[in-house]
Amino acid sequence: EAQVTQNPRYLITVTGKKLTVTCSQNMNHEYMSWYRQDPGLGLRQIYYSMNVEVTDKGDVPEGYKVSRKEKRNFPLILESPSPNQTSLYFCASRGHLGNGYTFGSGTRLTVV
C-alpha cells in the first residue's frame, strides 16, 4: 500500500530533550515536506526537500532540523524542544505535481 509512515503518533517530552520524528514513504517520491498545524493558523511549512541531499526552509524553520540522506526518509529533528513547539506535525510527499500530496497520519507533540 502506498503510504507515508510517521512515528510516533503521540509524544510528550520535556523542554530541552532532543527528539526525532521519523517519516518514510514507499512511493519513490522526490518531494517531501514537514508541516505543523496550530489552531486558527492552518498548515505551515517547516522544511521541504526536492530530492536526496536537497533541503530548504519553509515558513517556520526556527528550532527544527531535517536531513534527506535517502529518498524514502525525511526525519524532523528538534535539538532543544520548547513549549511553543507543541503542535500537530505532518509529513507529506508528492511525486508528479498532478497527483497531489500523500500525508502521514500526524504526530501530536507536547513539550512541557
Place this chain on the structure above:
Amino acid sequence: KNEVEQSPQNLTAQEGEFITINCSYSVGISALHWLQQHPGGGIVSLFMLSSGKKKHGRLIATINIQEKHSSLHITASHPRDSAVYICAVLPNTGNQFYFGTGTSLTVIP
C-alpha cells in the same frame, strides 16, 4: 499573511443538502489542492487541479484561474462528509504550497 482565504469558516448542513465551500487566492498559481481532514486528524488528498473541473463521486471541484477562485461542491451530503476541508495553492514562482485555514463542515442526520 495568508494568501489563501476560505469561506465559510464553519458550515452546518442537513443531510442531503448541496454544499459549496469557496477558496480565493491572491497570486498566480500553477496548481490548487483540495484536502479533507477527518476528526481524528488524518489528511487525505481530494483533488489537484489547474483548470476547469474535476469530479469524484459526490464531490466536484472547479477553478476559475482568471478570478483566482475555486469551489468544492458536495452533492447529497451525508454525516460521514463531516470534516475540515482545506484549500492549498502552489504559486507560479515557488515550490511550496500555501494553505487556507480550512472550512469545518458538520452534516446533521
